[in-house]
Every structure is written in C-alpha cells, then in structure tokens.
Amino acid sequence: MDGLQISNLKTLREFMCKTQHKVYAEPGGPESYEAKMISELIREIDRLRPLGSDGKHGKLHTYYCQCDLTADERTDLYWSSITWEDVQ
Ligand SMILES: [Zn+2]
Numbered sequence: 001m002d003g004l005q006i007s008n009l010k011t012l013r014e015f016m017c018k019t020q021h022k023v024y025a026e027p028g029g030p031e032s033y034e035a036k037m038i039s040e041l042i043r044e045i046d047r048l049r050p051l052g053s054d055g056k057h058g059k060l061h062t063y064y065c066q067c068d069l070t071a072d073e074r075t076d077l078y079w080s081s082i083t084w085e086d087v088q
Helices: 009-025 033-048 071-080
Strands: none
Touching: 009 033
16 A cells, blocks of 8 residues: 555544544534544544444445455455446
C-alpha cells in the first residue's frame, strides 16, 4: 500500500472513536471540522478493514485488513477482487 503505513487498524479505529466522542462534546460538536475529519478517517479505516453489522471484522478480509490469512483465504480474496472487466 502506498502512502501512510499504519501498523494496527483495529487499535487506530478504537482510538479515533474515543477521540470522536471527545470532539462531539466540544463546542461545534459533530458539525465541527475536527469531527468531520475524524468521521472521514474512520470511514477510510472501515474501507481497509470492514466491519459487519455485528461490529466485528470476521471474514470481511481485504488486502489491507492486516489479518494473518490462510492460503485458502488469500485465494478467496484474490478471486473476489477480480471484476468482470478483468476477464474480457
Ligand atoms: Zn481481515
């Protein structure tokens, strides 16, 4: 992955959520610039390491989620990343 290297997305997301609670309690609340930036960061973390409706990452692996995948899981990831356009 190019750009920012983050060693633990799960920990970073937890930290960002705690920070979000603090920022929401400040003047400006959820409408403040800081609150919007934190929301964007959390969205980006969720794109790299998606969470299910139960709040768990489970098997929603991506190339960037940092899980220690088995060979089978890596193969599934590979095939699920191929789109129709790739095979035409
Ligand atoms: Zn994963």
